[in-house]
Amino acid sequence: MSRPCRSVLYIPGSKERALEKACTLPCDAIIFDLEDAVAPDEKAHARDLLARALRDFDYGGRLRIVRINGFDTEWGRADAAAMSTAIAGGARIDAVLVPKVNRAADLDTVAALLPGADLWAMMETAAGMLNAAEIAAHPRLKGMVMGTNDLARELNSRFRADRLPMQAGLGLCLLAAKAHGKLIIDGVYNAFKDEEGLWAECHQGRDMGFDGKTLIHPAQLAVANAAFAPSEAEIDLARRQIAAYQAAVAEGRGVAVLDGRIVENLHVATARATLARAEAIAALAD
Ligand SMILES: CC(C)(COP(=O)(O)OP(=O)(O)OC[C@H]1O[C@@H](n2cnc3c(N)ncnc32)[C@H](O)[C@@H]1OP(=O)(O)O)[C@@H](O)C(=O)NCCC(=O)NCCSC(=O)C[C@H](O)C(=O)O
Numbered sequence: 001m002s003r004p005c006r007s008v009l010y011i012p013g014s015k016e017r018a019l020e021k022a023c024t025l026p027c028d029a030i031i032f033d034l035e036d037a038v039a040p041d042e043k044a045h046a047r048d049l050l051a052r053a054l055r056d057f058d059y060g061g062r063l064r065i066v067r068i069n070g071f072d073t074e075w076g077r078a079d080a081a082a083m084s085t086a087i088a089g090g091a092r093i094d095a096v097l098v099p100k101v102n103r104a105a106d107l108d109t110v111a112a113l114l115p116g117a118d119l120w121a122m123m124e125t126a127a128g129m130l131n132a133a134e135i136a137a138h139p140r141l142k143g144m145v146m147g148t149n150d151l152a153r154e155l156n157s158r159f160r161a162d163r164l165p166m167q168a169g170l171g172l173c174l175l176a177a178k179a180h181g182k183l184i185i186d187g188v189y190n191a192f193k194d195e196e197g198l199w200a201e202c203h204q205g206r207d208m209g210f211d212g213k214t215l216i217h218p219a220q221l222a223v224a225n226a227a228f229a230p231s232e233a234e235i236d237l238a239r240r241q242i243a244a245y246q247a248a249v250a251e252g253r254g255v256a257v258l259d260g261r262i263v264e265n266l267h268v269a270t271a272r273a274t275l276a277r278a279e280a281i282a283a284l285a286d
């Protein structure tokens, strides 16, 4: 299975202290941001700072994703060129995240400028939601990130704790990502001091099938790491399901019954995936 992506922390490319601090934070992935978290006057400085950080700092096994500005802005092409130079100069970048992707063709220009880089797409426009399937099918795309702030802006929807206005978009992108075997990460929870609200939203995202959550502050990491990891109860159930199914098969049956519920081969596949996920998370701590 791929590396866990439970906690994906945005770091403004202009914040030197945060870039350094991230080397020690318990996040599975980092989005180094050159887009919305960086003011127009700071874009050039952030590009240089980030290139140096990616070359000099040790981010360990954390996935390193750089969010560039869109190519419809004055900064997008310079960002891509700077990242290309940084890679040539020894910086390790695992993927480039393209904002406000409306259609698969939006990824082609970035793909041509950065021939070796994996691409991720911000899913945050109404057009992007409707074209999610073709975006997910792009051969260079490895992951999708929900941009629920931009989507709410475009929809003129209101914040609701149950995220009812977001459900159509979240669902379309999830279906697209899963159909094409791509990672998909849920949007940010803006109220970074509200742990209870974050916990509820993380669990909703996990229930829906997201692989993890994007975060804006270190204080949010522990909640996301716990919410997107299999719980002890899920691990115990997975083990018992596998054992019950194996016993049933040994007795010539194709279906087992455990705790009053049937267990078939498809449930065993889910159980094995749960255990693999738990093992991958445990391996991060080694
Ligand atoms: C939200 C913040 C502006 C808060 O900043 P601040 O008040 O400075 O926080 P603290 O004083 O509590 O910080 C404590 C220490 O933690 C470090 N820190 C803070 N944030 C980060 C971070 N994101 N990554 C790493 N380290 C961080 C501080 O440096 C302090 O360290 P120390 O000196 O050792 O005490 C701030 O958290 C922030 O800027 N967050 C990121 C905001 C961001 O990236 N926004 C853009 C992404 S969201 C988005 O665009 C979503 C999408 O596109 C959509 O449409 O939905």
Ligand SMILES: [Mg+2]
Pocket (backbone or CB within 6 Å): 036, 122, 124, 147, 149, 150
């Ligand atoms: Mg956005």
